[in-house]
Amino acid sequence: MSGVGFVEPAAEPHPAVLAGGAALLRPLLEAALAALEDGVARRGGPVPSGEPGELAELVRATLGEALPATGTGAVAALEQLTRLLAYGSADPADPACAAHLHCPPLAVAVAAEMAAAALNPSLDSWDQAPAATALEDEVVRGLAGLVGFDPDRAAGVVTCGGTESNLMGLLLARDAAVRRETGLDPALEGLPVVACRLRVYASEAAHFSVQRNAALLGLGETAVVPVPVDARHRMDPAALERALDTGGGVSMAIVATAGTTDFGSVDPLPEIADLARRHGAWLHVDAAYGGGALFSSRLAGLLDGIAAADSVALDLHKLGWQPVAAGVFLAREAAAMAPLARRVAYLNPADDEAAGYVSLLGRSLRTTRRADVFKIAVTLRALGREGLGRLVDACHDLARHAADRIAAHPRLELAAEPVLTTVVFRYLPTTGDPDRVNAALRRRLLRAGRAVVGRTELGGAEPGGRVRLKLTLLNPHATRADVDALLAAVVAAGVEEDR
């Protein structure tokens, strides 16, 4: 019989191989579940207590050699390392784990991930992923519609995350600008001298991957012109206009952010789109975080204007509750992605494509590519836009509650009203240096295994100190009482450090 997509070594000491079906996978999944429960119970909190070096030592001691000559057998290895991973995780399902855009995944998405892993489709050719190829097209259409693109004109691809999606946007922008300015194809010829004059405009609060990707693309980080932000950490359109007018060079792209990592701020998209159009610059909207607001009827209006973007980054492993990775890159016009197309004899020969065996190879920068689309498809179908919107709203409510509590607390200082689901604040020490105390109290909470709180730094001159704490509230099941307890723990740790 045809298997369900996996082979299995028999028990030690000489692993043989048995093709098998669900009957073979079931006991291994059960072993993993039991080890998960055991590891979580041993942890007993959001993160293991102790110094980081102690945990690393435990990992080394448990593992011995990572690649031993002979194996221990499947069940023993799975149980031992799953218990270790569960114990040694910062667990986003615990309400006291609220540092990053690091969500507790939906159980249905985890189960879907398992199914996709068992079947192991790869989206670089039709004959490695017949159904998944068609499924990705449909999911991209659905998400294109969500951002307001015309699904019949748009195109897109599932990515590793916002960083890869932002890279794709900048790559398409770079090559379009070079072709326009020189008539040359940069994919073939490389960057001509004009590339030294390509400029990318992004706000000071944009994600660091904009700079990083500019370096990767050969533009250099200095090609990115940081545009000042307003008091609410949003790109200032007047400042952008001045920068575009005086920046010199070729205005290659504007990267607007819909949901900054720290404050959740959304740049003024309509004004930026207007400037992009007037200056002939590609508009990429990094909505890796804020894109999730589109699920919520209450918050979707924050992203008005996103449909004018040339390209958009979404991350469903943030406000979409997917296990990593579930990034999405969308282009308003499918034609804009055409330069990514590649013809490869072993993957997408022309006569096969003519016969209907379509390939997504030319949509992605990767070759082998897992079907992350599957868990996304299952989740969208299971919850619908309303169901996801309800989760977004719940997290937004938690953030507003946290902000109220912080504003009301004499020893806490709120940095800004929450926009999406983050709250930036700090503990106000009575005597100690605020930056030192806040950094130290966060590590104290980690060491105690008590809480995982985020931290960041404000930009610009901050005479009173730049370090801030951050709650990124992505657990829609957390309660207000959980948030209160978390803030109480922060204050208690602050008191300990403020001596």
Place this chain on the structure above:
Amino acid sequence: MSGVGFVEPAAEPHPAVLAGGAALLRPLLEAALAALEDGVARRGGPVPSGEPGELAELVRATLGEALPATGTGAVAALEQLTRLLAYGSADPADPACAAHLHCPPLAVAVAAEMAAAALNPSLDSWDQAPAATALEDEVVRGLAGLVGFDPDRAAGVVTCGGTESNLMGLLLARDAAVRRETGLDPALEGLPVVACRLRVYASEAAHFSVQRNAALLGLGETAVVPVPVDARHRMDPAALERALDTGGGVSMAIVATAGTTDFGSVDPLPEIADLARRHGAWLHVDAAYGGGALFSSRLAGLLDGIAAADSVALDLHKLGWQPVAAGVFLAREAAAMAPLARRVAYLNPADDEAAGYVSLLGRSLRTTRRADVFKIAVTLRALGREGLGRLVDACHDLARHAADRIAAHPRLELAAEPVLTTVVFRYLPTTGDPDRVNAALRRRLLRAGRAVVGRTELGGAEPGGRVRLKLTLLNPHATRADVDALLAAVVAAGVEEDR
């Protein structure tokens, strides 16, 4: 209680959210397993029969809207789409699915994938992945040792696959060459004019991602100088030397291939390493496929010389039987990866790192990054080097058997003796055009749901036709009888097309 890493919407029509533990995941996994079995049974072969358009229509009809306003609930969505995916997969666990480097995954790795998805660590900061961070270090050490690097000096990272690993190698090579030639930091300044003169040498049989990545990096595909191969599809060192001597420009990198996609050929690594050293070029070895031979005591000698590489790409989703993705990038000297380091206030502030909260952010081009290392760690521990080597040898034996049968068959023509686990050949029609007949017989087998056979094209002038068929034998559980049946199906389809 602290959960096991996921939240779950309750049943329709209004999905609420319940945090939960394994008790919540267990019934969903069981539902997915049952749907997997059902879908596989409905498929009844390695791939669904019919035209590709029919399958796409089935996907669209099943899905309706990919993003409906209201959801169907978790179980219904999971069952329906898992059944669809299982039915519509090209199943590498079926011995008649043998087209690509697309392996049937180990059941233990699938179970590990589920556990990692449930806990959802992300490797861009310590406080999203405490144990996984330490685990990746250990696995990288183990694999560095496998390729002959000094684990105390080497460094590396888990990637999406060979394409990303090759990109990292070329990026490090590019920036090292620019710094050496100009004293400038290209990550900051972008590519200066010298970049127009950077040359990458790779054999004509190297993976197309070398060109693709050169385009991404701003070098252009024409920066890649194709070096002729010998009769066994290996880079010819004499031709490489001539190319280096006459290529002009700056010899930025040589990409040697250890296991080409079609023939499994391994370039002569010692001679190439010697030339790289003499010309001051970075040596990157693309061992995405052939790296698996290092597990086999019988085949490991093929890769002698790999330890002289500056960087290496491995893919454990090929000869490592992992679900995608399980790529690995290794650098012989950790210092070579230092330019990738980034300091980001919200991820790896300096005082946290000084306190032991190490971050792998600077090892990867990604930010959010799933713990693909976990399934790799579990697999290495479960099977050990010997266990994996036995799987490699079994597939190698199958390839040799296939080659013998092909050589002995009057209507089949063997293109080359197998090196690893692929066999390239074709059907010899009596009257029809060989290229047309071979392409058509492959599609005939797909349409019939009978077999998934690979195809490729020989380089250079081939008066008798360039199209070839390919078996990529990655199912260690397949038997010689399975291979015989697959070849018989090829011949039967050839007869049908040869009319």
